Amino acid sequence: MSDVQTEFQNFFKAAFTVDNVIFGFDDGDLKVLLIKRGEMPYEDNWALPGYFINEDEDLDTAAKRVLEELTGLRNVFLEQVETFGSVNRHPFGRVITIAYFSLVKISNYKLQPDSIALKAKWHSISKVRDLPFDHSDILSSCFEKLKQLVRIRPLGFELLPPKFTLTELQHLYESILETELDKRNFRKKILSMDLLIDLEETQEGVAHRPARLYKFDRKKYEQFRAEGFTFELKESRKKMRKAMINHQ
Amino acid sequence: MSDVQTEFQNFFKAAFTVDNVIFGFDDGDLKVLLIKRGEMPYEDNWALPGYFINEDEDLDTAAKRVLEELTGLRNVFLEQVETFGSVNRHPFGRVITIAYFSLVKISNYKLQPDSIALKAKWHSISKVRDLPFDHSDILSSCFEKLKQLVRIRPLGFELLPPKFTLTELQHLYESILETELDKRNFRKKILSMDLLIDLEETQEGVAHRPARLYKFDRKKYEQFRAEGFTFELKESRKKMRKAMINHQ
DNA sequence: TCAAAAGTGTTCTTATTACACCCATGG
DNA sequence: CCATGGGTGTAATAAGAACACTTTTGA
Numbered sequence A, B: 001m002s003d004v005q006t007e008f009q010n011f012f013k014a015a016f017t018v019d020n021v022i023f024g025f026d027d028g029d030l031k032v033l034l035i036k037r038g039e040m041p042y043e044d045n046w047a048l049p050g051y052f053i054n055e056d057e058d059l060d061t062a063a064k065r066v067l068e069e070l071t072g073l074r075n076v077f078l079e080q081v082e083t084f085g086s087v088n089r090h091p092f093g094r095v096i097t098i099a100y101f102s103l104v105k106i107s108n109y110k111l112q113p114d115s116i117a118l119k120a121k122w123h124s125i126s127k128v129r130d131l132p133f134d135h136s137d138i139l140s141s142c143f144e145k146l147k148q149l150v151r152i153r154p155l156g157f158e159l160l161p162p163k164f165t166l167t168e169l170q171h172l173y174e175s176i177l178e179t180e181l182d183k184r185n186f187r188k189k190i191l192s193m194d195l196l197i198d199l200e201e202t203q204e205g206v207a208h209r210p211a212r213l214y215k216f217d218r219k220k221y222e223q224f225r226a227e228g229f230t231f232e233l234k235e236s237r238k239k240m241r242k243a244m245i246n247h248q
Numbered sequence C: 001t002c003a004a005a006a007g008t009g010t011t012c013t014t015a016t017t018a019c020a021c022c023c024a025t026g027g
Numbered sequence D: 001c002c003a004t005g006g007g008t009g010t011a012a013t014a015a016g017a018a019c020a021c022t023t024t025t026g027a
Helices: A003-010 A059-071 A135-150 A166-177 A183-192 A218-226 A237-247 B003-010 B059-071 B135-150 B166-177 B183-192 B218-226 B237-247
Strands: A013-026 A029-036 A050-052 A077-084 A095-103 A120-124 A196-202 A212-216 B014-026 B029-036 B050-052 B077-084 B095-103 B120-124 B196-202 B212-216
Touching: A013 A059, A013 A135, A013 B014, A029 A059, A029 A166, A050 A059, A059 A077, A059 A095, A077 A135, A077 B077, A095 A135, A135 A166, A166 A183, A166 A212, B014 B059, B014 B135, B029 B059, B029 B166, B050 B059, B059 B077, B059 B095, B077 B135, B095 B135, B135 B166, B166 B183, B166 B212
Parallel strands: A013 A095, B014 B095
Antiparallel strands: A013 A029, A013 A050, A029 A120, A077 A095, A196 A212, B014 B029, B014 B050, B029 B120, B077 B095, B196 B212
């Protein structure tokens, strides 16, 4: 072995992990899946699910594994967000963690009976606070990234069941963007994109006029995307500007 | 030491590095600073500057250190972008690297005489190819991030000398966004933001009508930002959409 | 006097916003 | 028949895109 290789192998080593912010949407509310820690440190605290990365495992693969062990789900949307590595972020030593977020349809989600997932639970994102380690920072960072991405890519559909109403879709966007949207403008915009298929079905058993059901036309989206189309959902810039002017 | 701690310390360990994509702008062209590697592997190849993260060092600190050792510059814009950790990205072992980009004013840049920087050189971004390891992917990822950020934050000014002309600013944006901008629309937009100070000076010694010099009003920007203003530079969505329609 | 880049306004088109009433269902 | 959420259109405003000529300087 060359000197360089020897030096290389003796160089500083640290543990590395992935943490996964798993978002879901249910009951008109954006949720995040937390687990109750079964070990030190911070035993019995709610925390983000995460685990060590195996020696022969790529980063994305590790993030997928964490997700699958916990929820049994594969093929979900997954995105790397940011790496956290403050010297003292973990009390037992240097641990650098790569944060991912993923989007799951809660209706598909099943507790995996023989895993740490027994202690997993969905929490409303607006109510989560005081997570251990730097998990609050990780959660904020992932939420910000979601907010940003949802405006330029059709991610919302990853969080909804295959058939959904326009009002459900609107509420989802409102939860993510933390703003209110105008019903008519939202519908006009989303329908004008020509990415929803009207299923010509309606809700049943609701105590009001039943809503039409739609599904996302993934095939058409892929085709548009290949042609340079970018999904863009706005309605917020002007509000901010006005707020600014009033404030001056 | 508890069992958990023992297990923890015996867990798989890997080497951690930062790689830094250092952008500069000169001569109407976006540049990236590469170093000629002095060691194996890929000895004598041009590559991104990077180094191991010290045991007692935060990630951002390591990225800043790499930059300072190479250029002597402090207090430059620096942003974490993405972490690369494919199992086989480094031939000598598992190396996970956290990619940053930074923006420097080339006019401030001095070679650091006693460093690896002796072998550093600015390369036009359009001409760089075939970098070792996965450095081409890292470069693309950072360039994409720059493209994205430059639209929503006034980063361009980090790359220009303190006094600049509107044409220089326009060319900078054109290099980063890889598109052409309309001169009148660009000026209208950028001046309407009220973030440039007209220095009431002009260029000297140019063989054409001398241009006015401006500087960026950082104080005003910070004030606007606190009030919710977002810097936004566009002029490209519609072009894309038209291209798409023509293509159908 | 020529070459080279600076500087400057208007019109047209498209996107965004604001806003209020009737409809279908279950209880 | 009432409560609940579903569904619809238009007008005003703002932002973006297209476009051509005159000015100032050094060589």
